[in-house]
Amino acid sequence: MSDLYQRLSDAIASRSATVGVIGLGYVGLPLALAFARAGFRVLGFDLDAGKVATLNRGETYLLDFPDEQVAEQVRSQRLSATTDSDRLTEVDAVIICVPTPLTDKGQPDLGFVEETARSIQTKLAPGQLVVLESTTYPGTTEEVVRPLLEAGGLRAGRDFFLAYSPEREDPGSASFRLESIPKVVGGVDSLSTRLAEALYAAVVSSTVAVSSTRVAEASKLTENIFRAVNIALVNELKIIFDSLGVDVWEVLDAAATKPFGFMRFDPGPGWGGHCIPIDPFYLAWKAREAGTEARFIELAGVINTQMPRYVLSKLEAALATGGGELRGSRVLLIGIAYKRNVADPRESPAFAFLDLLIRAGALPAYHDPFLPAAPRMRNWPELEVLESQPLTPETLQSHDAVVIVTDHDSIDYDLIAEHARLVIDARGRYRTRSENIVPA
Ligand SMILES: NC(=O)c1ccc[n+]([C@@H]2O[C@H](COP(=O)([O-])OP(=O)(O)OC[C@H]3O[C@@H](n4cnc5c(N)ncnc54)[C@H](O)[C@@H]3O)[C@@H](O)[C@H]2O)c1
Known part of the structure; x- marks a missing residue:
């Protein structure tokens, strides 16, 4: 040898x-x-x-x-x-x-x-x-x-x-x-x-x-499980703080000033990508095979996959405040890639959210500079493929609500705030509150 x-x-x-x-x-x-x-x-x-x-x-x-x-x-x-x-x-x-x-x-x-x-x-x-x-x-x-x-x-x-x-x-x-x-x-x-x-x-x-190869394999899963669980934690904190009238993003800005023992994760509309929603379940399966349980992983899965439903509930409530309802509402999603500044739609929570909108009878459209056409929806194969709408004052004004799903840096957020009737912000993009902007 x-x-x-x-x-x-x-x-x-x-x-x-x-x-x-x-x-x-x-x-x-x-x-x-x-x-x-x-x-x-x-x-x-x-x-x-x-x-x-x-x-x-x-x-x-x-x-x-x-x-x-x-x-x-x-x-x-x-x-x-x-x-x-x-x-x-x-x-x-x-x-x-x-x-x-x-x-x-x-x-x-x-x-x-x-x-x-x-x-x-x-x-x-x-x-x-x-x-x-x-x-x-x-x-x-x-x-x-x-x-x-x-x-x-x-x-x-x-x-x-x-x-x-x-x-x-x-x-x-x-x-x-x-x-x-x-x-x-x-x-x-x-x-x-x-x-x-x-x-x-x-x-x-x-x-x-x-x-060993086992340690190398386990190190990769540990890194991704760490992310999956912390994303779930901060998503749950978002829901709790919202119910207490506390702004989770302001909390995170403050907590992140601690120079040790804290690592910032930001809440969002769920989780996505080819790794974080998938890899942890490789270990959960192996753990079951070994006769043990992966409770954090399973719980992170439950919380993160429920987040699009939470964003929908915020949208529904905000529409109702203005006397509207989800059924028949025109809803513009901003960003459908799974993550900021990438063109990758794999496992993006935008699709779970689109699915919920369609089931509720809303009329969705989207704008994403990275994805000119959306991949065909798994649950709605008969639906025409959606195409990215230009982000203009006319587009914004012609929708009942705009939902910030993925906050790509190149998007003009001032334009959205100025012309949208209602903005549901699932990414904490807007820090100054105004009447038409609802954190979600
Ligand atoms: N994308 C990421 O950010 C990322 C990061 C870390 C780890 N990973 C891991 O890396 C692996 C690959 O991921 P990816 O994102 O590059 O996948 P991908 O789908 O982008 O690419 C995989 C490629 O493998 C090809 N392929 C499949 N079976 C083949 C075969 N038998 N012979 C030759 N080619 C074959 C496919 O055609 C495809 O082009 C996965 O295990 C993934 O979990 C991905």
Whole structure:
């Protein structure tokens, strides 16, 4: 094994190793680009022929990445993409970045990870390094991926190297780029950990080695559960303080002046994105399997998924104050992406809110500069696809209420305050109170 270790270690140090990235989405594409920029030859794999063709033309499909960044690496022939898994024979290290969603029953769906592990196994060669990056429960690398990879007779820790390293990303943030975020790495043995560290050290400023793949898997879930639970806590505080006539945002401004022992989270209309509403339930499932309970996670789920209903109740009450009702009201949502300044609608609470509005007989529309057309509604497939409305005085005046769901920075909030008849603010965007603005 030490020969195999030395060979891959040298190839990483000299940048002669070829790096494979499987799954060229929000996680895989930035990673592939980072390795290409660091001087490696990178081969990206995806089932989506459209994404592969786009990349090979030197273009991108992710808003955060200008075409030029991809074009430069494609032109230099450091980056190319393929749908052909037979080409896994060309790579020395391969990183798995495929989706880990939940099933309809809210349980981990490892189908993509399993399928990928099976296709790697058929091409696995002695001395290769395999790293799982997809977010998942502790035990996945050892209990699910390892047996699939070993099915052909090669053994992890003897013939090939295997590690887990979670992705950390702050979508929409200019402060944290992949390169500046420390990367946790845990291998099935010490040589696997060292090789995975050496590989990532080429693209990130620091790596954090842990004793096992399980610790690395659990660290990622801990980070996201911390967020999920604190979002639920501050959402519950919002409801409590509102019933006491206390402004939660003013409370948070004050609490956040404490220089230690407090970390600010802001309330909103729920939770969203591909990670926070999903990943915690990977641990809840694993906890149940181990005969224990994940009560904080389950409670956070209950509170956060009820928040769109709370915003609706505030809207309904505010309309009633003016003698109106929800049925037949024209309601303009501001922002339908799951988070400020991103174009990602996945699991956005805006859709749960839209669903509630439609069920109540209201007539919804939206404005979101990042999403010109809304994805088709799961519960209302017959509904015409909604398109973003221009944010003009006429649009604002022609709606009975405007609801701030996602407060992108580029939106003109003064224009909204000036022309909307009623504003329901679920994000605390307006700090000075006026008659037509209702915090929610
Ligand atoms: N998006 C984020 O901000 C983020 C952050 C941290 C961790 N993660 C985790 O990273 C993983 C990937 O997430 P993502 O957001 O990049 O997903 P994504 O849906 O954007 O991309 C996944 C890609 O994998 C491809 N794919 C699926 N099965 C494949 C297969 N068998 N072979 C080749 N390609 C395949 C899909 O076509 C898709 O292009 C998930 O586990 C997620 O939880 C995501």
